[in-house]
Every structure is written in structure tokens, then in C-alpha cells.
Amino acid sequence: MSLRLYWLPADPRAPFPPAEHALRDPDGLLAAGGDLHPQRLLNAYRHGIFPWFNDEQPILWWSPDPRTVFHTDGVHLTRRFRRTLRGSGWVVRADTAFARVLDACATQPRPGQDGTWITDDMRAAYLGLHRLGHAHSIEVYDGASADAALVGGLYGVAVGRMFFGESMVSLASGGSKTALAALAFRLRQWGWPLIDAQVENPHLLRMGAVSMPRAEFLDRIGALTGQPGRIGPWTDDFGHVEARVLAGD
Template sequence: MRQRPFVLSTDPHAPFPPAGSAMRDPDGLLAIGGDLSVPRLLNAYRHGIFPWFSSGQPPLWWSPDPRMVFRTDGVRLSSRFRRQLKQSPWQVRADTCFDRVITACAQSPRPGQHGTWITSGMRQAYIDLHRQGYAHSVEVFEGDTLAGGIYGVAVGRMFFGESMFSGRSGGSKVALAALARRLSEWGWPLIDAQVENSHLHSLGGCLMRRADFLRAVADLVDLPSAAGSWTQRFGVLQAASLSQLSAA
């Protein structure tokens, strides 16, 4: 394990050090510096690495051990919430308002967190990825109101979740469950959730050893899946249909 983070070169195509060599304290810190260009971000995700830093810091790159993941057939909703969903008018779509979703994620308060790690530079970087067909949003609508959403990065048949938000109670849960439903139908087995927390556990998230995660990612990112908008492919999913999911 490294005693200090690797300093990245200014070349956006330069390789990262092996993710398995990340520091133990803080857990998963691998590299520092570089930029948030599309080539560098795609290179990072392909190797199980993601950026996470606060305003005023240089880019910090992480690969924690263990890794929080969702099996796409394993997202769980509570029995009470599923009963509520049976009468829900909400509809779920994809890639119809990526900018609104990432902005809402940046503005959502988080327990114990002051400010946001989704800085203006980070926001623009993922908008650039979205415009090139690699970053996607799943959006929950109540009429014209955005009730919740999630966004992340797709490479091959691997989805790397970045952030989600609720504009209405339960909106983020529906966004995650709908994303998992579609990915499972498409044959994508995993959603990366990055760092463990109790809320993700309650929705069916589980821990995976970094070595196992990296092996899975190496296989999945090389499977064929064309970049581009998910709007047509995802279609419209009725939130009420998610009431059939298993209970948490």
C-alpha cells in the first residue's frame, strides 16, 4: 500500500497507478492532481477509480477497499414503501434533463456534510461526459416536477453511480430501483456505489473486496455497449411497477 498518493502528470492519457496500491489511511486514496477531462475520467472508471474532492482541493482519486455495490437484481424497498408505490403516478425516464439532476444532487443537503463535492468544475466534467454519451441520468417525474434522480457513468456494461437526490420523499429510492431494473434487463449485473453507508445497506447494497470488484470491472467494461443517449432505450417506467420488488 502507498504511504502517499501518486502525483498524476498533466497528460490526460497518462495511466493511473494500480488501484490495488491505494492508501489504507485515508482508505482508498490513490492519486492526486491531473484534471477532469473526458479521457482521464473514462480511464479512471475503467480501472475502478473515481474522483472525489472538495472545493479548493486538487483532484483526488480513490479506490476504497471494500467497495459498496448493488447487484442489479438485488435492490430492495421496504414493504411500507412498496405499498405506497402501488398508487404512485410517478414516471421514470432517462437522459431527459441531466443538467437538472446533477444540479439537484449538488444542492441536496447531506447529513454531516457542509457544502458539496459536486463543484462547478465537477459538474461541467460530467456534463461533458453526458454529451459524449457516457454519463447518464435517471429521472423520476410527478407530472412536470422532478421528484428524484440519480446519475453516473456507463462504460461497457458497468454502471458507476455518482449521486442521487430526492425532490419528493422516496424519489431517490425510485430512481435507483428503476435504474437497477433496466440494467438487470439489459444484462448489466453491477452498480458501483463507491463508499459504504447505512442508507445504501438498507436498499440492498453490499460490500465487495476491492480485488474482486476490480476483476469484475475489468471484464464488464470490455463488454460491448454503445455510448449514447438512453432516452429511447430506457423508455418510460411506471414507478408503481416497482412495488413488486422484494422487501428490504
């Protein structure tokens, strides 16, 4: 494997190898090394590549096949959960607590996971992308007051009209589902058709995620990332979404 793995040079402007060169085992491992400079990160996302590694590893870059995505009109909430949302006072906002959401994603215990892939270097990199207006958080609050408790959220990177999800967290039951549903709701209004979810898991599949062949995914994002997007804080544009609206009729 080491003979086939491409090592990135130090220059953050250096291109990645084609995603089609990624390994099949482990699925999607494409390259190693380099850094987490904003220019390199944005270039990676534009080409369907994302970083994923732990403290004991070099920076690893991935492009799995197939890719897990949500169509923004295809997020599924169960009938029971929609009934819960109809009586909920939760409110969803954007970019009001990016660091809190990032840290919650890093520290929340997850079944079968020892430690976190959101290392100190990754945390610094995404905080940097957020300051530059490319990384965004979606926050779910228990009410509309200024001191309302954070109950869930997610964060990711936007390039053009494509949102690349990175991680989500529930601090109360249903918090992450509500964040994802609200993101899809608002992106659909903006005309953004897809949310990248990277790699499938049972929870994502139950919520409506689907597998897309990597070649198709790359074609789709090639068009979407080249279109005008929304760089800068989303707080005003996103506004607030009352959770009960997500329940539908």
C-alpha cells in the same frame, strides 16, 4: 502520506497507478492532480477509480477497499414503500434532465455535509461526459405529462456494461429510491449485473448494497467494461418505467 501519494502528470492519457497502491488511511486515496479530461475520467472508471475532492483540495482520485455495490437483482424496497409505489403515478425516464439532476445533487442539503463535492469543475466535467454519451441521468417525475415535476433522480457513468453511480437526490420522499430501483430494473433487463455505489452508508445498505473486496470488484469490472455498452442518450432505450411496476406483485 504525501511521500506515498502518486501525482498524475498533465497528459490525460497517462495511466493511473494500480488501485492496490491506494492508501488505507484515508481508505482508498490513490492519486492526486491531473485533470478531469473525458479520456482520463473514463480510464479511471475502467480501473475502479473515481474523483472526489472539494474546492480547497487538488483533484483527488480514490479506489476504496472494500467497494460498495448493488447487484441489479438485489435492490431492496421495504414493504411499506412498495405499497406506496403501487398507488403512485410517478414515471421514471433517462437523460431528459441531466443538468437538473446534477444541480439538484449538488445543492440538496445533506446531514453532516457542509457544502458539496460537485464543484464547478466537476459539474463541467460530467456535463461533458453526458454530451459525449457516457454520463447518464435517471429522472423520476410526478406523472407522465411534459410539465410534470421532477421528484428525484441520480446520475452516473456507463462504461461497457457497467454503471458507476455518482450521486442521487430526493426532491420528494422516496424519489432517489425510486430512481435507483428503476435503474436496476432496466439494467437487469439489459444484462448488466452491477451498479457501483462507491462507499457504503446506512441508506445504501438498507436498500441492499453489499461490500465487495476491491480485488473482486476490479476483476468484475475488468470484464464488464470491456463489453459493448450503450453510448449516447438513453432516453429511447430506457423508455419509461412506471413506479408501480417496481413494487412487484
